[in-house]
Amino acid sequence: MLTILFDGVAYGMLLFVLACGLAVTLGLMNFVNLAHGVFAMAGGYVTVILMERLGVPFLATLPLAFLAAALLGLVLERLLYRHLYGRSHLDQVLFSIGLVFMAVSATDYFMGSEQRIIKLPVFLQSRVEWAGVSIGIYRSLIIVICGVLVVALQAVLTRTRFGARLRAAVDDARVARGLGIDVTTIFAVTFAIGSGLAGLGGALGAEILGLDPNFPLKFMIYFLIVVTVGGTSSITGPFLASLILGIADVAGKYYVPAFGAFVIYSVMILVLILRPQGLFARPR
Amino acid sequence: MSAVLETVALAKRFGGLLATDHVSFTLEEGARHALIGPNGAGKTTFVNLLTGVLTPSEGRVLLGAEDVTSLRPDQRVRRGLARTFQINQLFPEMKPLEALALAVSERQGGGNEWWRRIGAGGSGGDGVVAEVARIASRFGLTDVLDRRTASLAYGKQRLLEIALAFACKPRVLLLDEPAAGVPQAERAELISAVAALPREVAVLLIEHDMDLVFAYADRISVLVDGALLTQGPPDEIAKDARVRAVYLGEAQHG
Amino acid sequence: MMAGAMPEPAAVETSLARVFARRASWRLSEIVFWIGAFLILLVWPSRSLLINEIAILALFALSLDLILGYAGIVSLGHAAFFGTGAYVAGLLTKHGLSDPTLGLAIAAASAAALGFATSFLVLRGADLTRLMVTLGVALMLFEIANQAAALTGGADGLQGVAPGPVLGLFAFDIFGRTASVYSFAVLILMFLVARRITNSPFGLSLRSIRDNPLRAAAIGIPVARRLVAVYSIGAAYAGVAGALLAQTTQFVSLDVFDFARSADVLLVLIIGGTGYLYGGLLGAVAFKAMQDGFATITPQHWQFWIGFVLVALVLARRDRLARLGHQGMSFVATRLGIDLGKMGTGS
Numbered sequence: 001m002l003t004i005l006f007d008g009v010a011y012g013m014l015l016f017v018l019a020c021g022l023a024v025t026l027g028l029m030n031f032v033n034l035a036h037g038v039f040a041m042a043g044g045y046v047t048v049i050l051m052e053r054l055g056v057p058f059l060a061t062l063p064l065a066f067l068a069a070a071l072l073g074l075v076l077e078r079l080l081y082r083h084l085y086g087r088s089h090l091d092q093v094l095f096s097i098g099l100v101f102m103a104v105s106a107t108d109y110f111m112g113s114e115q116r117i118i119k120l121p122v123f124l125q126s127r128v129e130w131a132g133v134s135i136g137i138y139r140s141l142i143i144v145i146c147g148v149l150v151v152a153l154q155a156v157l158t159r160t161r162f163g164a165r166l167r168a169a170v171d172d173a174r175v176a177r178g179l180g181i182d183v184t185t186i187f188a189v190t191f192a193i194g195s196g197l198a199g200l201g202g203a204l205g206a207e208i209l210g211l212d213p214n215f216p217l218k219f220m221i222y223f224l225i226v227v228t229v230g231g232t233s234s235i236t237g238p239f240l241a242s243l244i245l246g247i248a249d250v251a252g253k254y255y256v257p258a259f260g261a262f263v264i265y266s267v268m269i270l271v272l273i274l275r276p277q278g279l280f281a282r283p284r
Numbered sequence: 285m286s287a288v289l290e291t292v293a294l295a296k297r298f299g300g301l302l303a304t305d306h307v308s309f310t311l312e313e314g315a316r317h318a319l320i321g322p323n324g325a326g327k328t329t330f331v332n333l334l335t336g337v338l339t340p341s342e343g344r345v346l347l348g349a350e351d352v353t354s355l356r357p358d359q360r361v362r363r364g365l366a367r368t369f370q371i372n373q374l375f376p377e378m379k380p381l382e383a384l385a386l387a388v389s390e391r392q393g394g395g396n397e398w399w400r401r402i403g404a405g406g407s408g409g410d411g412v413v414a415e416v417a418r419i420a421s422r423f424g425l426t427d428v429l430d431r432r433t434a435s436l437a438y439g440k441q442r443l444l445e446i447a448l449a450f451a452c453k454p455r456v457l458l459l460d461e462p463a464a465g466v467p468q469a470e471r472a473e474l475i476s477a478v479a480a481l482p483r484e485v486a487v488l489l490i491e492h493d494m495d496l497v498f499a500y501a502d503r504i505s506v507l508v509d510g511a512l513l514t515q516g517p518p519d520e521i522a523k524d525a526r527v528r529a530v531y532l533g534e535a536q537h538g
Numbered sequence: 539m540m541a542g543a544m545p546e547p548a549a550v551e552t553s554l555a556r557v558f559a560r561r562a563s564w565r566l567s568e569i570v571f572w573i574g575a576f577l578i579l580l581v582w583p584s585r586s587l588l589i590n591e592i593a594i595l596a597l598f599a600l601s602l603d604l605i606l607g608y609a610g611i612v613s614l615g616h617a618a619f620f621g622t623g624a625y626v627a628g629l630l631t632k633h634g635l636s637d638p639t640l641g642l643a644i645a646a647a648s649a650a651a652l653g654f655a656t657s658f659l660v661l662r663g664a665d666l667t668r669l670m671v672t673l674g675v676a677l678m679l680f681e682i683a684n685q686a687a688a689l690t691g692g693a694d695g696l697q698g699v700a701p702g703p704v705l706g707l708f709a710f711d712i713f714g715r716t717a718s719v720y721s722f723a724v725l726i727l728m729f730l731v732a733r734r735i736t737n738s739p740f741g742l743s744l745r746s747i748r749d750n751p752l753r754a755a756a757i758g759i760p761v762a763r764r765l766v767a768v769y770s771i772g773a774a775y776a777g778v779a780g781a782l783l784a785q786t787t788q789f790v791s792l793d794v795f796d797f798a799r800s801a802d803v804l805l806v807l808i809i810g811g812t813g814y815l816y817g818g819l820l821g822a823v824a825f826k827a828m829q830d831g832f833a834t835i836t837p838q839h840w841q842f843w844i845g846f847v848l849v850a851l852v853l854a855r856r857d858r859l860a861r862l863g864h865q866g867m868s869f870v871a872t873r874l875g876i877d878l879g880k881m882g883t884g885s
Binding site: 335356357358359361362366367369373374375376377378381382383385386387389390391413414416417420421426429430448449451452 | 550551554555557558739742743745746749750752753754755756757758759760761
């Protein structure tokens with residue numbers, strides 16, 4: 001049972017790293033970006049390409065996946081996304097769905113439609129027995145990396161000037177601009193980092209999540225749930241939401257495999273009935 | 285005269301802030317009652333409590349003899365309580381004709397009808413159109429009925445704001461700063477429309493404009509820091525030293 | 539008051555009544571549209587199957603217009619109701635109830651019930667929550683249909699759907715002729731009902747809710763109740779469209795619940811424009827024409843070009859495009875001396 005818990009935590013933390021960029025983008029620019037999964041997918045495929053074609057070791061591909069996805073995010077933000085800030089949510093939804101379709105189709109064309117397997121290095125494939133619990137090294141690595149990222153994100157947000165400016169801009173962009181905060185640059189940088197983190201998550205978690213051109217569509221609902229349940233006004237909200245979702249999903253698929261997929265939908269409905277504004281959202 | 289609107293120890297807390305402090309207030313039938321008070325006194329909060337936009341922390345709201353405290357805003361409207369908003373809340377994409385027809389139609393229970401064309405039955409038929417024409421005429425809106433609301437002059441919009449509430453045929457009409465922001469040239473029309481409201485409707489006027497208050501009201505309540513400081517006929521209020529003190533720096537009225 | 543004579547009250551009344559009457563009356567352009575559509579149906583029997591598809595898609599898009607254009611609810615999972623209607627209609631024929639009209643009615647009721655049940659979740663919370671709920675419901679139904687393979691045929695689809703003859707008289711033929719006339723007739727009838735609804739006091743109240751929900755409540759409109767009603771009606775319409783698909787193609791596959799179907803119908807409606815009922819119909823024609831055209835050029839990359847069109851439409855400000863389109867039409871109409879009236883972009 002503890003193994004399930006452990007795996008669930010790993011899955012949840014992975015989800016968090018994937019979704020936190022979306023949470024910040026939504027909270028910051030009030031932009032509903034359904035194409036967030038595209039950046040995760042990009043990171044995953046970068047890793048695949050680097051490993052298969054260039055023989056780069058797995059761990060070394062991770063920072064490159066981050067950078068590639070961040071760069072893609074930055075380019076798209078400057079070229080396309082920024083024209084849509086302040087447009088209606090419907091427009092943003094339509095736009096991002098369009099991007100998803102284009103990305104899915106293009107990936108299918110260039111990379112083929114089959115699921116990609118990432119061959120983990122041997123040392124990551126082993127498991128360790130500890131206090132009666134079977135712990136996978138790979139999942140431990142995921143937890144460690146994601147844990148470090150969470151702490152780093154929280155530190156950046158609360159202790160750096162950039163973080164302070166970011167929080168100000170999230171709270172009220174108009175006032176922040178009036179205070180001389182360069183909101184446009186903050187948007188761009190934040191979007192890039194969020195996309196980069198998604199890419200890192202996609203690369204790191206490809207073995208667990210599966211990597212194929214339909215990734216952005218498959219995981220769209222997961223990201224939406226994390227952000228809606230966790231709210232956009234803190235890091236801890238989406239973090240806890242991701243953990244809950246990860247554990248619930250893994251446990252559900254293990255204990256009641258026929259209904260495993262419904263667990264996340266049940267979580268979604270339950271939260272909505274109890275707290276329509278999300279479990280952790282700050283009342284506005 | 286019986287009370288048509290009454291609150292019993294009505295209170296509203298926002299966290300630690302007591303925005304409405306156990307207000308027990310009575311509005312008589314056919315009254316011309318004004319509610320005044322300095323900025324931040326909680327006048328709009330009080331109106332929101334009366335109309336059901338806010339739920340009270342304590343106390344009750346009675347409309348006629350009925351306890352409406354747990355009713356939604358639209359339910360209170362159907363029982364005869366209508367309001368206007370301090371900042372125009374209109375239907376920008378609709379025409380005044382349509383908005384007024386809608387209000388009249390809702391009151392007549394037409395909102396549940398999906399098969400009949402609105403205004404059907406000719407001008408004499410179901411009376412919606414006739415009613416709209418009468419209301420428009422009362423508020424000087426006849427000429428602008430067929431224009432998009434967003435394109436109307438501000439004074440006309442303000443008149444429409446009141447006309448919409450009036451179209452609900454209320455027993456009680458709450459006017460939240462009707463003259464606010466209206467340019468000088470259009471004030472007279474607005475004030476005379478308010479003054480011409482029929483006596484069957486009890487009017488509660490929330491206003492800052494003291495000229496309007498003292499010209500119009502036969503009873504004034506003063507709200508300070510969420511609580512009722514005093515109430516009475518205009519001449520008593522004007523002479524009350526506490527009221528003067530609260531309005532420091534205001535020009536003297538008598 | 540104003541310079542000039544005050545208009546007589548009776549005269550004012552009559553002219554106001556006329557304004558309402560004019561809004562609800564049939565415009566020349568509408569009549570031309572329907573006559574044209576009917577002629578195409580008659581004159582082009584070889585393309586019956588395509589016409590059938592267009593009619594079904596048009597009805598589906600119309601159903602989305604009711605909830606998006608009139609109630610302002612952005613749904614990412616409208617296929618949930620389409621699919622429900624499809625499976626219900628399909629299963630009915632397999633279990634002895636083969637009359638198509640009855641099948642439509644029951645499918646509509648089922649979809650409406652689902653719409654009613656989920657409307658409470660949809661109305662709570664803001665835009666984002668709404669997206670999540672609508673998407674989640676459709677995904678859930680997909681999963682249910684997938685798992686309940688014994689009932690639905692699972693990934694292989696529901697086979698052996700055998701509807702009886704329409705009205706007991708017109709059997710479905712392999713050329714699709716009965717199908718296309720049947721679907722077209724259903725589309726017209728349901729369109730007429732929708733037109734009645736949107737021109738009624740109920741329809742007007744929906745527009746007011748879309749314009750200013752706070753004031754709508756302040757003039758006595760039970761906002762939530764109306765939205766639940768229109769959501770359920772929209773669901774029913776989508777259910778009928780799905781049922782038509784099941785009956786006319788004699789097959790139901792899992793993709794009736796697919797996200798792509800929800801996204802496609804959204805695109806169709808956006809192409810045609812929301813809020814005036816014809817958007818879904820025009821969009822369906824345009825979409826199918828595009829699909830036909832692209833299919834010959836790049837059959838496997840249809841999804842890419844759909845996405846491209848979406849992105850381009852949004853970036854180019856679709857509302858401006860729509861307005862340009864209307865301006866172009868009125869320009870042509872004035873030149874030809876035709877009185878278009880207003881197509882009713884929200885007016």
